[in-house]
Amino acid sequence: xxxxxxxxxxxxxxxxxxxxxxxxxxxxxxxxxxxxxxxxxxxxxxxxxxxxxxxxxxxxxxxxxxxxxxxxxxxxxxxxxxxxxxxxxxxxxxxxxxxxxxxxxxxxxxxxxxxxxxxxxxxxxxxxxxxxxxxxxxxxxxxxxxxxxxxxxxxxxxxxxxxxxxxxxxxxxxxxxxxxxxxxxxxxxxxxxxxxxxxxxxxxxxxxxxxxxxxxxxxxxxxxxxxxxxxxxxxxxxxxxxxxxxxxxxxxxxxxxxxxxxxxxxxxxx
Amino acid sequence: xxxxxxxxxxxxxxxxxxxxxxxxxxxxxxxxxxxxxxxxxxxxxxxxxxxxxxxxxxxxxxxxxxxxxxxxxxxxxxxxxxxxxxxxxxxxxxxxxxxxxxxxxxxxxxxxxxxxxxxxxxxxxxxxxxxxxxxxxxxx
Numbered sequence: 449x450x451x452x453x454x455x456x457x458x459x460x461x462x463x464x465x466x467x468x469x470x471x472x473x474x475x476x477x478x479x480x481x482x483x484x485x486x487x488x489x490x491x492x493x494x495x496x497x498x499x500x501x502x503x504x505x506x507x508x509x510x511x512x513x514x515x516x517x518x519x520x521x522x523x524x525x526x527x528x529x530x531x532x533x534x535x536x537x538x539x540x541x542x543x544x545x546x547x548x549x550x551x552x553x554x555x556x557x558x559x560x561x562x563x564x565x566x567x568x569x570x571x572x573x574x575x576x577x578x579x580x581x582x583x584x585x586x587x588x589x590x591x592x593x594x595x596x597x598x599x600x601x602x603x604x605x606x607x608x609x610x611x612x613x614x615x616x617x618x619x620x621x622x623x624x625x626x627x628x629x630x631x632x633x634x635x636x637x638x639x640x641x642x643x644x645x646x647x648x649x650x651x652x653x654x655x656x657x658x659x660x661x662x663x664x665x666x667x668x669x670x671x672x673x674x675x676x677x678x679x680x681x682x683x684x685x686x687x688x689x690x691x692x693x694x695x696x697x698x699x700x701x702x703x704x705x706x707x708x709x710x711x712x713x714x715x716x717x718x
Numbered sequence: 719x720x721x722x723x724x725x726x727x728x729x730x731x732x733x734x735x736x737x738x739x740x741x742x743x744x745x746x747x748x749x750x751x752x753x754x755x756x757x758x759x760x761x762x763x764x765x766x767x768x769x770x771x772x773x774x775x776x777x778x779x780x781x782x783x784x785x786x787x788x789x790x791x792x793x794x795x796x797x798x799x800x801x802x803x804x805x806x807x808x809x810x811x812x813x814x815x816x817x818x819x820x821x822x823x824x825x826x827x828x829x830x831x832x833x834x835x836x837x838x839x840x841x842x843x844x845x846x847x848x849x850x851x852x853x854x855x856x857x858x
Contacts, residue, residue: 494757526757526759526760527759528780528781528782530759530781530782530785530806530843531756531759531761531781531843531846533844535810536810536811536843536844537810537811538809538810555811584809586808587807587808587809587813590784590805590806590807591783591806592806592809593809614783615783616782616783616784622759622782623759623782623783624783664844679756679757679759681757682757
C-alpha cells in the first residue's frame with residue numbers, strides 16, 4: 449500500500465517540519481518522534497486559501513509505533529474555519545456510519561486526505577493506507593464540530609469516524625482542531641493500530657483527488673461552485689504562519705511538533 | 719422601548735452649567751449587518767439597526783472557536799460603542815449564537831453610555847452576513 453504523503457499539488461510554500469517528542473512508549477521504551485508539514489494554496493495574503501497539513505510519527509528505535517488517541521492541530525492566529533465557507537451543511541453521524549460518505553450532503557465536505565497506519569500482523573508491521581474525508585458536524589457544546597472519516601480497504605477493511613471539535617488556542621495560534629482517535633484493535637494479543645502518517649487539506653484544491661464542489665441555487669438551477677476556504681490574514685506574522693500539533697498516545701505520553709509556512713514573497717514591481 | 723427613568727441631574731440656573739438628563743432605558747435592538755471585508759477570522763460588518771434607537775452599525779466580529787466582537791452604533795445625536803461575546807448554538811449554513819453584550823461608552827448625547835444585556839444572532843456562513851438582536855438596559 450502507498451505510504452507516502454500525497455502531495456496534492458501543494459508544492460507552493462511548503463514548509464519544513466520540526467518536531468520533538470519524548471515519550472517512553474511501546475515495549476522497549478521507544479520514543480515517538482513527530483514531524484509536521486503545512487502549506488497554503490494559493491499563498492497570497494488576504495485571500496482565501498486551502499491548507500494542506502500533514503504529520504508523520506516514527507519511533508526510536510524503529511518498529512515500536514504507539515497508537516494515537518488524540519491529535520490537536522493548531523492553526524495560525526486570525527485564520528478561522530467558521531468564516532471559511534466550508535461545512536455549510538452538517539453530516540449526521542448515523543448517516544455517515546450507515547451509508548458512508550454518500551450519506552453526507554456535498555456541502556458538508558470540508559477536506560480530504562490520506563492516512564497511513566501500521567498494523568502488526570504475524571509479528572511484522574503491515575502498512576495500510578486509508579482515504580480521509582472531513583465533514584462538518586453538529587455543534588458540540590458550543591463548538592464547531594467535525595467528523596474525520598477514514599475508509600481503509602486493504603489488508604484490513606474498516607471505516608472509522610473520528611470526532612473533532614474546534615477549540616480556542618493561545619497566541620500565536622487562533623484555534624485548534626481537537627480530534628479523538630479511537631483505538632483500533634488488531635489480532636488478539638497484538639498492539640492496536642498505530643497511525644504513522646496523515647495528510648489532509650482543509651478546503652478544496654483546483655484539481656486532483658482533493659477537489660470538491662458545493663452547490664447553490666441560482667435562478668432555480670443547481671450550480672456547482674468551489675467553496676471559499678480559509679482566509680489568510682492581510683499581514684504575515686514575523687517568522688511566518690505558525691502551526692502546531694500535539695499528539696497523545698495510548699500510554700498518555702505526549703509529543704509536540706511545530707512548523708510554519710513562510711511569508712509569501714511580495715510580487716516584484718516592473 | 720421602556721424609558722424607565724428620566725432623572726434630572728440637579729442642573730441649577732448657573733449660566734455655564736449645562737443640564738444633563740440621565741436616561742435609562744430597556745431596549746431591544748435588531749441589526750442586519752452585511753459583510754464588508756474579512757481580516758482572517760475577523761469579519762468587518764456594516765448595516766442598520768432598527769428599534770427604539772435606530773441607525774448605522776459598524777461591527778468587527780471575530781469568529782473562531784468562540785464569537786466575540788466590538789461595535790459602534792450611530793443613533794441620532796452621537797455614537798454608542800461596546801463589545802460582545804458568545805457561543806455557537808448551531809452550525810450549518812446559518813450558524814446561530816448567543817451571549818452577552820456590554821456598552822462601555824459613546825459620544826455626543828451618549829457620551830456616558832453604559833449598559834449590557836443578552837445578544838442573539840445568526841450569521842450566514844456563505845455570505846457572511848450577520849443578524850444580531852440585543853436585549854438589555856442602556857443608561858446615558
